[in-house]
Amino acid sequence: xISRVSLACAAALLALSGAAMAHGGPHPTDAEIAHIAYTxxxxxxxxxxxxxxxxxxxxxxxxxxxxxxxxxxVNDQALALVKKLGVRPAENATSTALSTQAEAKMRSLAALExxxxxxxxxxxxxxxxxxxxxxxxxxxxxxxxxxxxxxLLETGLxxxxxxxxxxxxxxxxxx
Amino acid sequence: MRRAVIALQAVSFALAIAPAAAVVAPKxxxxxxxxxxxxFGAVPASVRVGDIILWINKDLFRHTAxxxxxxxxIDLQPKQSGRTRVTKAGAIPFYCVYHPGMKGQLNxxx
Numbered sequence: 001x002i003s004r005v006s007l008a009c010a011a012a013l014l015a016l017s018g019a020a021m022a023h024g025g026p027h028p029t030d031a032e033i034a035h036i037a038y039t040x041x042x043x044x045x046x047x048x049x050x051x052x053x054x055x056x057x058x059x060x061x062x063x064x065x066x067x068x069x070x071x072x073x074v075n076d077q078a079l080a081l082v083k084k085l086g087v088r089p090a091e092n093a094t095s096t097a098l099s100t101q102a103e104a105k106m107r108s109l110a111a112l113e114x115x116x117x118x119x120x121x122x123x124x125x126x127x128x129x130x131x132x133x134x135x136x137x138x139x140x141x142x143x144x145x146x147x148x149x150x151x152l153l154e155t156g157l158x159x160x161x162x163x164x165x166x167x168x169x170x171x172x173x174x175x
Numbered sequence: 176m177r178r179a180v181i182a183l184q185a186v187s188f189a190l191a192i193a194p195a196a197a198v199v200a201p202k203x204x205x206x207x208x209x210x211x212x213x214x215f216g217a218v219p220a221s222v223r224v225g226d227i228i229l230w231i232n233k234d235l236f237r238h239t240a241x242x243x244x245x246x247x248x249i250d251l252q253p254k255q256s257g258r259t260r261v262t263k264a265g266a267i268p269f270y271c272v273y274h275p276g277m278k279g280q281l282n283x284x285x
C-alpha cells in the first residue's frame with residue numbers, strides 16, 4: 001500500500017516537472033507565468049484546508065494554517081499586481097496540469113486518516129514546494145519580463161523555500 | 176475638604192517618588208528590529224535588561240518574534256508593530272514560530 005502511494009507520488013512529481021518544462025516552455029508569457037504562480041498558490045491553500053479538516057496534530061495544523069495564510073497573502077499581491085499592470089492571467093498547459101495533478105493528490109489524501117494522513121500531507125508539501133521552487137527558479141523567474149512580477153515571484157521563492165524547510169522539519173519530528 | 180487635602184498629599188508624594196525611582200534605574204531604551212522579506216533585520220548592540228524592543232513587521236506575512244527560552248513572544252500581522260520588554264541578561268536566540276528558518280539573537284547586558 002505504502003509503496004503504491006509513494007509510486008503514485010513519484011509519478012505525479014515526474015509528470016509535474018515534465019509539464020513545467022515541456023508545456024510552460026522556455027518562454028512562457030507574463031500572463032501565463034501569473035496564472036501558473038497563482039494556481040500553484042491556490043493548490044497549496046486547498047491542501048492546507050484539507051489538512052485543517054482532517055488532521056488533529058497540533059504541529060501539522062499550525063503548519064497548514066501558515067500555508068493557507070502565506071499563500072493567500074502572496075496571491076492577494078499577485079491579483080493586485082495583475083490588475084495594476086492590466087495583465088489577464090492566461091490559463092496554459094502547465095497550470096492545467098498542476099490543477100489536474102493536485103486534484104488527484106487530494107483524492108488520494110482524502111482516503112487516509114490520522115498519522116498516515118499527516119505523513120502523506122507533509123511528504124507531499126515537501127515534494128510540492130520543492131517542485132514549485134525548482135520551476136520558479138529555473139523557468140518562471142528567468143522568463144518574467146515585468147520587474148514587479150519578477151520581484152513578487154522572488155518573494156514567493158524565498159517564502160516557499162522556508163515552507164519546504166519547515167515541512168521537512170515537522171516531517172522529521174513526526175518520525 | 177479633608178479628603179481633598181489627603182488626595183493632594185498623595186499626588187505630591189507620588190511626584191516626589193517618581194524622580195527618585197528614575198535615579199535608581201536608568202531609563203529603558205527602545206531598540207528597533209525590522210522584519211521584512213522573510214528576515215529579521217539587524218539586531219541592536221548594547222541592549223540592557225529592562226529595555227524595550229520595538230518589532231516592526233514590514234513584510235507581507237504574519238510573523239512572530241519568539242524567544243527560545245520563552246522570555247518574550249509577540250505575534251504580528253503584516254504591517255503591524257509591537258513591543259516586548261527584555262527581562263534577562265545573556266544571549267537570547269529568537270525565531271518566528273510560523274517560519275522557523277527565520278532566526279536572530281539578542282545579546283543582553285545586565
